[in-house]
Amino acid sequence: ERAAEEAAGRDYMRNLDEIMSKAKNKRALASWDYESNITKYNEDRLLQISLELAEEEKEHWKETMSYLWHEYEDQDLKRMFQKYTKLGTSALPEDLNERLISAVNNMQATYAKATICSYSDRTKCDLHVEPEVTEIFANSNDPEELKYTWLEWHKAAGAASKGNFTEYVAMDNEAAKLNGYDSVAEWWLSYYEADDSEDQFAALWAQVKPLYQQIHAYVRRHLRLKYGENVVPARGPIPAHLLGNIWAQTWNHVEKFTKPYPDKPEVDVTNALRAQNYTALKFFKTAEEFFTSLNLSPMPDLFWERSIIEKPTDGRDMVCHASAWDFYDGEDFRIKQCTTITSDFFKTTHHEMGHIQYYLQYKDQPVIYREGANPGFHEAVGDVIALSVSTPKHLRVMGLLEDGTDDIETNINQLYKMGLEKIVFLPFAYLLDLFRYGVFRGTTSPDEYNCHYWQLREALQGVEPPAPRSEDDFDPAAKYHISADVEYMRYYISYIIQFQFQRTLCQIAGEYVPGDETKLLSNCDIYKSTEAGNALGKMLQLGSSKPWQDAMEVLTGQRNMDASGLLEYFAPLHDWLKAENERTGEFVGWEPSTVPYC
Numbered sequence: 001e002r003a004a005e006e007a008a009g010r011d012y013m014r015n016l017d018e019i020m021s022k023a024k025n026k027r028a029l030a031s032w033d034y035e036s037n038i039t040k041y042n043e044d045r046l047l048q049i050s051l052e053l054a055e056e057e058k059e060h061w062k063e064t065m066s067y068l069w070h071e072y073e074d075q076d077l078k079r080m081f082q083k084y085t086k087l088g089t090s091a092l093p094e095d096l097n098e099r100l101i102s103a104v105n106n107m108q109a110t111y112a113k114a115t116i117c118s119y120s121d122r123t124k125c126d127l128h129v130e131p132e133v134t135e136i137f138a139n140s141n142d143p144e145e146l147k148y149t150w151l152e153w154h155k156a157a158g159a160a161s162k163g164n165f166t167e168y169v170a171m172d173n174e175a176a177k178l179n180g181y182d183s184v185a186e187w188w189l190s191y192y193e194a195d196d197s198e199d200q201f202a203a204l205w206a207q208v209k210p211l212y213q214q215i216h217a218y219v220r221r222h223l224r225l226k227y228g229e230n231v232v233p234a235r236g237p238i239p240a241h242l243l244g245n246i247w248a249q250t251w252n253h254v255e256k257f258t259k260p261y262p263d264k265p266e267v268d269v270t271n272a273l274r275a276q277n278y279t280a281l282k283f284f285k286t287a288e289e290f291f292t293s294l295n296l297s298p299m300p301d302l303f304w305e306r307s308i309i310e311k312p313t314d315g316r317d318m319v320c321h322a323s324a325w326d327f328y329d330g331e332d333f334r335i336k337q338c339t340t341i342t343s344d345f346f347k348t349t350h351h352e353m354g355h356i357q358y359y360l361q362y363k364d365q366p367v368i369y370r371e372g373a374n375p376g377f378h379e380a381v382g383d384v385i386a387l388s389v390s391t392p393k394h395l396r397v398m399g400l401l402e403d404g405t406d407d408i409e410t411n412i413n414q415l416y417k418m419g420l421e422k423i424v425f426l427p428f429a430y431l432l433d434l435f436r437y438g439v440f441r442g443t444t445s446p447d448e449y450n451c452h453y454w455q456l457r458e459a460l461q462g463v464e465p466p467a468p469r470s471e472d473d474f475d476p477a478a479k480y481h482i483s484a485d486v487e488y489m490r491y492y493i494s495y496i497i498q499f500q501f502q503r504t505l506c507q508i509a510g511e512y513v514p515g516d517e518t519k520l521l522s523n524c525d526i527y528k529s530t531e532a533g534n535a536l537g538k539m540l541q542l543g544s545s546k547p548w549q550d551a552m553e554v555l556t557g558q559r560n561m562d563a564s565g566l567l568e569y570f571a572p573l574h575d576w577l578k579a580e581n582e583r584t585g586e587f588v589g590w591e592p593s594t595v596p597y598c
Ligand SMILES: C=C(C[SeH])C(=O)N1CCC[C@H]1C(=O)O
Pocket: 249, 321, 322, 323, 348, 351, 491
């Protein structure tokens, strides 16, 4: 009797997965059309299709719940049923689902359409975050221009979305409750399949915080030397507009005037890429070639036909923020990004192609398993490849860097450059969802959103706003993922586990030997190692068919996330920074900010 029931369940699940493949394909196509051309027509069409599909999903859900899947013998079949019992936002009554979808669409549109006026020409008011504001933060050394641009962007893209954000929180929390979660925070935490995920995240931060505080102290010193004591106080948080990035999430654009050994040759990849006439297409072809050198998959024909790799020039409104798309039909996979020829975008291209590679590796899994082992895995794939590409060794292979000396100073400079991207990012990524956990749980009320955001920015990141803030501001929404309802802990996790993955891959490739100075983890390039590629592919093919601890074990032998890989990679820099901050007597850490923001 039970065997017959389980056999019926298996047939039902196969059929449901086929139906869901078509439904997710339809929703992805409508989303793509909206995000690549923001018009009223495309927004209404996306809303209509989303609501139709939600009603369909509700019907299927009722039937799914009628199966006695808890008693099945087949653990895999149980896992599929368990995942299908989570209806997501489709659990909402249609009117509330419409309010949720509209609130997020409005925030996305506000962010994508937001423009500000140029500091130097107030009549030129068509500057978007990509590419104009991004370029100003990468290149300007004028604190007044940076302050003006920072304030204008946070007004145009942040404050403007406060109302929609509050509506989105209320609706999304309603959906969470209908799925059996206390709030969206617990729903998002469930992606990490452990009952102590928040403690794990906090333990990771405790592991890396000392290293972060050292690089923070060092950078603050050099910003003080450049801008003066009254712009950058010796023992205070760092003003957020001076760090080379509108969100102060990575600081690689202050590298050129803060690096440990300034007289060592500049590793300016952007100039080299431009000098060698790199184009957006060449970025993608070069990235693809790295993946195929590992015996991983090339990009399918449809990818080249349907991706959008440069900002359209027809004046349309479009979500420029880079994204990689799975259309759940096993053939259609796309990237949409507004590529500019910079070192940052060369890395972003590898990052996005890492998502596509993951989609390709698990495309034969049931649709319900076509996702990362946990969201951090999906963000780590491309970055692991970019770790190899970023090494001077690989850049020389590509002819982007002339031969140089591989002495200690050069190595410290290289580690510092990587640290401004990977170490610096950790507190930013961690606090973005600590903030939203508080918002979803209601421990942060709407009338203190901005105050609480800046309290976290000061406490964890040691940065402060360039001017006083009030609750008329809503600075969090000036960051894409907050306006687009994209969970962010995935990036914090990625920046930790990508070093665990890299350590294993480099050992397999013979590029890293623990304790061997000539085989440093930070100078490892797995290019052309089919053994490493096969090992990575084996983990990626699993999708979410197994808990992420199993997937991680398949590749690394470890079943836990830990920062040992990252700390090993940056160990020489950590020692150097401690010695340097002692030598200069720099205060490590920061005293409370004197900028009023609560
Ligand atoms: C490139 C993407 C698309 Se998944 C991105 O959003 N990233 C990649 C790095 C962190 C985060 C960000 O830009 O905030």
